[in-house]
Amino acid sequence: MPLLELDGVQARYGPIQALHGVSLTVDEGEVVALLGANGAGKTTTLRAVSGTVATSGRIAFAGRALNGAGPESVARRGIAHVPEGRGILGELTVRENLRLGAYVRRGRREVERDLERVTEHFPWLRDRRDQDAATLSGGEQQMLALARALVSRPRLLMLDEPSLGLAPLVVQELFRIVGELNREEGLSVLVVEQNANIALQSSSRAYVLEVGRVAVEGESTELRAHEGVRRSYLGY
């Protein structure tokens, strides 16, 4: 049974239909990439899962239907969604942002330990935890968003264009950490990217969306060799 399963999911914003029946799965312990041009419906697909857009079709998480659950409940079920733009609360401190990541959890001790532990991946967070999050650079904010998602101990991590606006080295670092978490802790990840290169290198499977439909799907290594994908998304 897949961890996350979308079956014929449609979504609309008022009169505009953004998804025309998207089907995809993410298995436990897998990193899956979701690619596609601007406006293809990648963000909407993540929003369908987290319950921030109206949908029809079937969405199941760990075997139970998710449809209709609001974002608050979806977060409580163990899905951490780092949205486009990262969703950092700039007026709060770094530490307060991290504490919010643990909002859905109980057990003070364990949370404190995880707050400590997460800084192993992001050592610089330790020195800057009393700073307003708004003072961090874009790359640091993306790392903070990732760290905050981890503190919630998610079963599934959803990242929406984490590489957007970041320097190539920072992007490498970010995906390195995601890969590490996947290998060492078995974290399942669904990552939306326009940077197909790095997304295909870092994932085991991928889907390509075109105007609200899955156009291509397969193993990431296969997709890297795929004629159409190469020409449209990899640029060679």
Add this chain to the structure above:
Amino acid sequence: MDGQLFAQQVVSGLANGAVYASLALALVLIYRTTHVVNFAQGEMAMFTTFVAWSLNNRMSYWPAFVLTLAFAFVFGAAIERVVIRPVEQASHLTVIMVTIALFVTVNGFVLWVWTPDLRDFPTPFTGEPVVVAGVFFARHEIGIIALTVATVVVLWAFFRFTKLGLAMRAAAIRPEAARLLGVRVGWMLALGWGFAAVLGAIAGMMTAPLRLLDPNMMQPVLIYAFAAAVLGGIASPAGAVIGGFTIGVGINLLATYVDFVTPELELPVAFAVLIGILLFRPAGIFGRVAARRV
């Protein structure tokens, strides 16, 4: 200048100001969480004070005080869920109309239930005046100031140090981001209204002993509270508190030392301050320029 008179006027100004500060803080809390300017804040405070009066007939002061705060909390939260939630997405004008309707409704309801008679309302701060360096200060005034400062400190600590306080701040700053983190934003907004109503109830119960309990008693207080909140920058809790004390002391000193400011002119003066700030310093004296995200 008579030092004794000055000291006494400053302290009673601080006592008045404490009440303005509480109500101003209530306004700011609601503005920050739901972006509503609540014209009914004073009437809600007045209503809960009438509830306190009825409770006071059945029990001693402090139990009645605590029960009133609990009632105010539930009442404020319920108002948010039942009255404000349906117009959450509506225009500013609609929301203002709704709070004015709430003002009229609450006022009418109190007149209907309790009749317009003036009533004495007890103060818990009784006894001989406090004497400091030969100057006499009324216990009630000292009590109001202490109670308000204590309330502000508790509220500050709540928002600063507790998980729920943090979630409420997050819900106010970026509701969509907070939701994705599992924060039940709707409830946080209702809690905000609940806390505001509690502050209002404290303001009402502290005002009633000074002015007699009457259904219109909070209306001038609301004007001063608006002036205080605007002075503090409408979105700044610390600004509202400082603004409240400033207005309280300022008006008292004006009335004492400037001959043409008679008691009838105190409200117009407060209004002039309010308009002046809005015109010349819309961000308030202490506030930063509106950093509001929509």
